[in-house]
Amino acid sequence: MSQPSSAAAGTSTEKSWQARISEATDAIAQAFVESVSYDWRLYKQDVAGSVAHAHMLAACGLLTEDERTTITAGLREIEREIDASQAAWPGFKPEYEDIHMCVEAELIRRVGEPGRKLHTGRSRNDQVATDLMLWTIDATRELGTLYENVLKAFVAMADRSADVVMPSYTHLQRAQPIVAGAEVLAWAEALARGLERLVRSAERYEFPLGAGAIAGSSLPLDRKQTLWSAKRMGILPGDTNPLAASSIDATATRDTAVEFVFGLAMIAQTLGRWAEQWIIYMTTEFGFIKIADRYTTSSSMMPQKRNPDMLELIRGRTANVYGDLFALMTLLKGIPIGYNRDLQEDKRLLFRAYDTVTQCLTMAAAIVGSASFDKARIEPTLDRGFLDATSLAEYLVTKAVPFRTAHHIVGTLVATCEKAGKHALGQLTVDEFNAVLADHNVPARLTDDVYKALGAANVTERYQTIGAAGGKPFRDQLAGWKRRLGM
């Protein structure tokens, strides 16, 4: 093909700006297409995938056992070197564009002829899909390790907040009293669900190696053998991952990447909501939570100021991960089947989302580890807001009052308090209670026993249902978490 650009140059004016563009773009063009500056992070997975592939080639007679040994040793050597040098490994050359070519070229340079056989029955299209899948599996495992610390931090805080009674909030308005630790465990639950989603997702990833460029191969390759090797090597989560059933789909889809980033975005969402909650709790007006000074920024002028910058950044970075997810999904919107170069961007987005979330999780663990509820600030306010109203209604239910009727009676009692200038239901007398019951044509009558159902501390201890935010259900949750985490 002749160079249309020469034909394009009509006038001398055109030439000059065209020339300027060309000069400017030569370097940019290479930077524009290369991916090794970020996809080098796939090197362990690239090596592992190649080792499994070589094993299969040997099993199918396309490599001798000696060739396989040579290739595997060469790859492992390269892996060790990159382990040591990371991005600075001299084999990462932009002109090879991506991690796959860098590793293969270096392998051939080192081991010669056998290296030229490694790519048999394989294409960069199934190779990158494989590497990416293996990377997300490893990343999910690393998240699991990180999570241990994160969850322990939350559970330890719940443990040391087991005797703090505080208001819970709906609509950011005071609702019912709870043990402070129960709210901490709520975040642990939500976060843990985020990890489990990723783990379950990883167990179903479909193994694409062997799909080739798009159509599979005319060689007698045994993809089951590759899958078996990968499982034996421990680079798949277990026995659940199936082979990708269509070579066309296997090279075109990025479901693995999207599921992974979605899972990260859900974790980010939980972290962001937690951060928002604590930012509110750290205001002068609430004053519920204290965290270590090193996770706030202070000011030499206003030393009382404890700006919760870390929490704000965690809240803000939720948005970054959302952006990465949306970018990835938009990337895939409406592109044709088969590999398209657009797909190269998936790694940039995925790595970024992963880095953001792991950093936020690490900071969250540290912040929570340093945090405590300010019991002395919280408890004096517990008589605001008739937090025991629901408890009283439920108490009435145990006296055979239908719930909707009980609900109405308590409403009347609260109004009675307000009229009488009493700020808590516990200030009413037994007679006052019974008068209202009588007004509602309810046969039940109360005794002193009713006061056991009133007051935030009493109420919190009375919760009975699984998962409730106080009493035995809370202690059961906490014990379960400690058992689960070996604390």
Added chain:
Amino acid sequence: MSQPSSAAAGTSTEKSWQARISEATDAIAQAFVESVSYDWRLYKQDVAGSVAHAHMLAACGLLTEDERTTITAGLREIEREIDASQAAWPGFKPEYEDIHMCVEAELIRRVGEPGRKLHTGRSRNDQVATDLMLWTIDATRELGTLYENVLKAFVAMADRSADVVMPSYTHLQRAQPIVAGAEVLAWAEALARGLERLVRSAERYEFPLGAGAIAGSSLPLDRKQTLWSAKRMGILPGDTNPLAASSIDATATRDTAVEFVFGLAMIAQTLGRWAEQWIIYMTTEFGFIKIADRYTTSSSMMPQKRNPDMLELIRGRTANVYGDLFALMTLLKGIPIGYNRDLQEDKRLLFRAYDTVTQCLTMAAAIVGSASFDKARIEPTLDRGFLDATSLAEYLVTKAVPFRTAHHIVGTLVATCEKAGKHALGQLTVDEFNAVLADHNVPARLTDDVYKALGAANVTERYQTIGAAGGKPFRDQLAGWKRRLGM
């Protein structure tokens, strides 16, 4: 609380616009907060959740068996009426705001006192979370039914396209030859994965009923009993769904809704990519696919024009579902724990996404059912693009040529063709093949047998690896699909 708005009215000018606002907003305010106009669609789930709840209350002695029977009968009667009247059911009153209050109010109107006991130990917060979860489970089942038709349409088309050889595309450039049916099955795979994601997700939803407003209950309720009832009633996918472990988390999270809409967005993505592919295939220039006239718009002026409007709309509506997903995720960004009214919007987004996807799936099934590859148009073009180049390289591998060397040899052979004015590798003589092999210092020599590895039809038949896009692997895939779908 006094009305600050009256204090606000300073000058007569202010009064008039303030008055105008008030007039304008009374109706708008009600419309602004009510949700029954769309959440009425939860009625079956609302009834089912209440039936399970009543069963538990009876088991715990908070309802008599008679009361439970009365309540259940009343609820089922209401359900049947709504089945018949749908949105027009007279019990749907905006002043009750939502489906839950409409049903409960009507129940009390009908059965009296026992109806007032139904809400015992329950809040709208756990109720709506339960209804939403049950709705997504039912919706997932309905998708399963719809999918049967969709997948059958794709598989039937694959079946009737089993003898069409066509180019596959990467980068939208001709790559290797495939059986046309294999590409059709690739879409089926991707779509099926979309359904399976939703099904697996539904199996892990955490059952929130019993979490109350936020803190659980002080009554001796047995949430395990409710869960057991729900499973026995068949409204949960199976035995896998756990109880939500934290009442606070259970009422604050919308993970169920987000996972569901994410699953829908992934299906929409696949549909959109398929639509894009076929829009390209339906151009005058490709001419690969024909679909029934009724799924195109024609023009009386340009009768040859077959605008693929339905496909374009399917492609476009991918965006709508993405928008719904991101609206839902943004909705949740940074909101505090506990129920917040923002969450009410989740249903609007979720229903919309579901409706869009089911309509697109229905249309897709119909379009595919009417579609065929234009074999007469496709096959004459198969000699363009050296589609058999990879096959030849793999053939050389079977003659002990290392793959990277084979790759290079084939490159030279293609250049040889171009120089000689030959447009296909099959036009080279055995001597020409062997000359190039000799040039590359490769010991192997070819015979007439090489021509079996050349030509699109030959190549397509030679594929051997699981999932490959032709030959036995394709026939195995097709047979597997037909077995799976009972075709």
Added chain:
Amino acid sequence: MSQPSSAAAGTSTEKSWQARISEATDAIAQAFVESVSYDWRLYKQDVAGSVAHAHMLAACGLLTEDERTTITAGLREIEREIDASQAAWPGFKPEYEDIHMCVEAELIRRVGEPGRKLHTGRSRNDQVATDLMLWTIDATRELGTLYENVLKAFVAMADRSADVVMPSYTHLQRAQPIVAGAEVLAWAEALARGLERLVRSAERYEFPLGAGAIAGSSLPLDRKQTLWSAKRMGILPGDTNPLAASSIDATATRDTAVEFVFGLAMIAQTLGRWAEQWIIYMTTEFGFIKIADRYTTSSSMMPQKRNPDMLELIRGRTANVYGDLFALMTLLKGIPIGYNRDLQEDKRLLFRAYDTVTQCLTMAAAIVGSASFDKARIEPTLDRGFLDATSLAEYLVTKAVPFRTAHHIVGTLVATCEKAGKHALGQLTVDEFNAVLADHNVPARLTDDVYKALGAANVTERYQTIGAAGGKPFRDQLAGWKRRLGM
């Protein structure tokens, strides 16, 4: 073209599900493609655009003056009927698919032959682009009217809050003291900028009528004449809108729609931030703001509870508008040039975003109109947080202390307070101030005059810079707003 679907029917099993699909889809297909159910809202713009077009056709001799008069009268009659019947107008027939065909068909039915000439030199592609542009212009005008109320509500509240001193917040931590009204005006500024963005955008929309289907026309049409007519009719903002310069671009772009929805999303963002702020201010712990009961939901059980549901919904609906914007942008991602049917969805998204934002604005005006700061709650807390620290530093600057040094001195003074158990800088003696100055080797010495720079009320009155949140700058802002709104 023969019906491939008949060829598709292989086995009887296939037939049955294929038949089922067909039955199911006939109605769905029509619903799938029609747009008149929502684009009927363009009727006034469709008529106006046609009137301008007819005027041009007459000016160019393609219509007689009589024909033009007949057409215009017919169109205006149709417009009046739709004004009265709205969506129920009998001319809206799904089989005509869209508003344009419904109006043209009805016109021809009424006026006969001249009606058949109206579409001369015009296509639905430029017609819908024109209608959409005119609609956004009208919508922007309606927003302007609505905004008058919204801004007046904010300014009136600022006016009645001119004597309330409150803390301002950065990082949600107490920062400097401000006049409460200044924060109210900040929202007004941000909102007003949102409207101005839309207005300026509308002034640059490029008029597409005359671009035809994609290529323009071979008839001697004068697009300048059409533009002139449109301007004379007052359906364009002024004299600024240019003709779209490329017929291809004019029919392919949706920049107008995206700019409009982006503008709406920015308004939604401001509303959502305002709502969040007030939700926080309405907590028991802050207690800064009261709004009318009718904009909260109360509970008969916890009558003190004022759930700010309206504000939460405004905050939540930010997300819906974001979703509409991103759906629209995703819709456009990667679609080819020229009209594609995907574009039809733009109106659905645009109308929805507009409706959401106008409803939220209406509610915001009403809520603000009813709101007041709770001076009695706020002022006693003003001595918390050394709000006057910055003021003191600036006071020192006026005594020739470099700002960074002053900053450090104040830090020391605050520490002095804390050590001495004093909670405010104003509790320090002049000697204590001067001792610290001396320690910092600063020549300046203070007198009693320093107390004028301390205390929230004093500080607030001292602000001098344009736009500052108290003192004369605040009064100037308020006066400016009142002048601007004729209050």
Added chain:
Amino acid sequence: MSQPSSAAAGTSTEKSWQARISEATDAIAQAFVESVSYDWRLYKQDVAGSVAHAHMLAACGLLTEDERTTITAGLREIEREIDASQAAWPGFKPEYEDIHMCVEAELIRRVGEPGRKLHTGRSRNDQVATDLMLWTIDATRELGTLYENVLKAFVAMADRSADVVMPSYTHLQRAQPIVAGAEVLAWAEALARGLERLVRSAERYEFPLGAGAIAGSSLPLDRKQTLWSAKRMGILPGDTNPLAASSIDATATRDTAVEFVFGLAMIAQTLGRWAEQWIIYMTTEFGFIKIADRYTTSSSMMPQKRNPDMLELIRGRTANVYGDLFALMTLLKGIPIGYNRDLQEDKRLLFRAYDTVTQCLTMAAAIVGSASFDKARIEPTLDRGFLDATSLAEYLVTKAVPFRTAHHIVGTLVATCEKAGKHALGQLTVDEFNAVLADHNVPARLTDDVYKALGAANVTERYQTIGAAGGKPFRDQLAGWKRRLGM
């Protein structure tokens, strides 16, 4: 405040993981909050803003003229050093966190006391808002320079494609014939609009300097003076930028950043659509466009393959910019007023979006500069698709046939062609034309003259309306563009 973290350490097990967290987080924490690693790019704007601020301080008597000169000289020296060293400048120290503190600290180190006065009446909150605004203005100017090349590349290509007739497409189906250059100009129009949007936006940015931390200042500062200085220094677009009118709004808003990224996203959208179009045009099946080999990836095996990787990456990166926009908007969703640390992320997103778009624009200019239409491939296909049907209808309009009737007649003529095995309207005889006219009861009769309205080349030349895609209107557009760009 005591360190709650010590209280947190209960058991030895807890200690160990808590200790592990602390170790891990010390480095991460600093990395988590610092921004200088990316916001150093603001250095020129930071210096310029400070110079303007110092000028105002001097004018207001808060700096002596000597102090101002010293400060300005120090800042300019620092600027020159960073010009040379860029990110490697030794003054960029993570412990100072951001660009503002790095520059100020270095200034004080160099010039001493006067440097301590620079921050008078200023906060990092208004400073960063100012820097960001100035940066987007500079970035918009750089885009303008880059755009010159981009637009010239498109216009030069339009110029050298002025004699290529090709089909236009709607719904990706052949519509009317056009001059190929007209489609190229359509992209230029859409791109140019993208730049103009940014330019107009920049002209309205509100200048925030002087807003302080949130409340303004009690010092006698003159913000008008600062604005005037900034305008005189040429760092604002012109005379249009107003002062930000509310100090609270000025420090809380990120409208400037969002408008800028939105403008970038719109450019990315256009680039992505253009890339998609050309990817389709570069298929074997279309074969319309050739670009230089260096902008494709070839394959040694399939040398005919020209994968349009650069175009695919441009298409894909649309998604990245969308993601950045969505991240930025989500970041702002629901955050309280005043500066929040979340806002720090804006720069990361904005820089990234800018870099992506400028790289894509640079590549686009280079690709277009090398591209040409393959006239030899395109023109033989022009008789497919009755591209002249609309032209014929318009020709009939000039013979007094109403357009809708003409439309119907042409439909009948096309059907006549198809029945007679003729593939083009030009193959019909005059008698055949007139027979159909007679059948439609139309008085007009045609002569040989009709053939001038038929055939793609004839039709293209006949376009008359402003902006049309051929004939004089195209030549006028082209001439206008060349004039505008000085070509």
